Amino acid sequence: MENERQVVVSPMPLQGHFTSIQQALNSFPDDGQAYQILIKPGVYYERVNVTRDNVHLIGYGQENTIITASCYNQQIQHDGSIPGTYGSRTVCIDAKQCSVSQLTIRNDFKFLENQARPERLRIRHTQSVALLIGNHADCVHCEQVQLESYHDTLFINGGRSYFHRCRISGAIDFIFGAGQAVFTHCDIVARNRTDVKGDHVYGYVTAPSSPKHQPLGFVFLQCKLLKEAGVPQGSYALGRPWHPTSQFYDGQYADPDAIGHCAFVDCLMQDHIFGWDKMSGKGKEGDVVWFYPHESRFEEFNNFIINANQQIENKRILTYSLSDEQHKNLIERVKQCLSPWFQSSYQF
Known part of the structure; x- marks a missing residue:
């Protein structure tokens, strides 16, 4: 990218390199200029906040380049605070005109290990976000990019974002x-999960909470909905x-x-x-209330079922x-959402 300053992060302390992604971020002046952070191969055990x-x-x-941390909803912090779902993330992008690629x-919260404990000893609030698109983010x-967790992998709560050729893994509302x-x-x-008994649902791909005045929530175009080995047929909801x-x-x-919006268009789906x-x-009175798919804005168009070899078997x-x-x-x-800020040609 032209006219961008560039810094390098590497796991070994080399001259002119940072050893922490957050350290590199903290070094940037507030001058409005664009910055690239080249992150050398390695595993970076840190939580990253992008606020610039x-x-x-x-x-x-x-x-080759992996950013990882272990954090969850009810994990008590050093100051005694509890982060909640919003704070339970490895990487937070809470800024505008940012990008992430090739990592x-x-x-790393041990979801399966926790679920294997006796119920009285389990952590109950297992939300553990990999990437948060924060409340003040836009045009991300x-x-x-590969995103990995089990519960609440990708939390998109602000602005507009575009994901291309990414791999997102999870189980519950991921x-x-x-x-x-x-x-x-x-x-x-x-x-796959080892804690689900009988024919209970394993998980949910999406859980949109789009405001009713917002024209779009999550739109999946020409994506593949795949499963890990061992995931049974009919065990996951689209949302x-x-x-x-x-x-x-x-x-x-x-x-x-x-009134959440979610659409799957021209997608290939395995039998899970x-x-x-x-x-x-x-509810208002503190009682449990239920919200149903037909009351939301859920949509599908031209989707197909594929087998284990990712060959099309029939139309969904x-x-x-x-x-x-x-x-x-x-x-x-979709084009109106992307066109004001996304400069590359659309990938659909």
């Missing part, structure tokens, strides 16, 4: 939030409607205006996908199918 606009993290391949971001571009995001040619991988508990003038309860599901929330029977005209309108909304 125009920062671009560039690794040396998903298998892996992992949350992720290219060839792509979720209120932001707008377009995914093209990505692999969305459902993880469920998340109504976050929020504070209102008359109390704290599930946000009634979070069964459709959409419901989700509970807290769509639950909330778009007409040709609705599909055309959706693609136009």
Whole structure:
């Protein structure tokens, strides 16, 4: 990229290099200039906060450059605070015009080990985010990035983001939030679990909480929905409607205006996908209330079932199918979302 300053991070202390990604970020002056951080091959055990606009993290391949940390919702911090889901992330991007490419971001919280404990000894709130697109983020571009966790892998809560040729792995609500995001040619991988008994649901690919006035939530175009070995047929939902508990003038309860939007278009899916599901929330009186797929904005168009060899077997029977005209309108909304800021040609 032209007119960008460039710094290098490497695991070994070399002259002129930083040994920490956060250290490199903290060195940037507030001069409005764009900065590239070249991250040499290695495993970086740190939590990274990007709060400065125009920062671009560039690794040396998903298998070579890895950023990892172990953190979860109820993990007590040194000051006694509890981070919650929003704070339980390995990398946070809370800035504008940023990008990440050619690396892996992992949350190493031991989800399966925790679930194997006796119930009375388990950590209950296992949300463990790999990448957070924060409340103040906008125009974030992720290219060839691998995101790994089990519960709440990718939290998209602000602005607009674009994911191309990424691989996102998780189990429970592993792509979720209120932001707008377009995914093209990505692999969305459902993880195997050893704690699920009988025919219970293993997990949910998405949990959008898009505000009802927002035209887009999550749109998946020409993506593959794959599964790890051992994941049974019909064990994962495409998504469920998340109504976050929020504070209102008359109390704290599930946000009634979070009418989530999610669309899968021209996607290939293995047999672990069964459709959409419901989700509970807290009512005004403190009781449990349920929100159903038909009350949300869930959409599908021209999706196919593939076998273990990723060969097409048949066309998927769509639950909330778009007409040709609705599909055309959706693609136009996607272009309107991306065109003001995304400079490259669309990958769909």
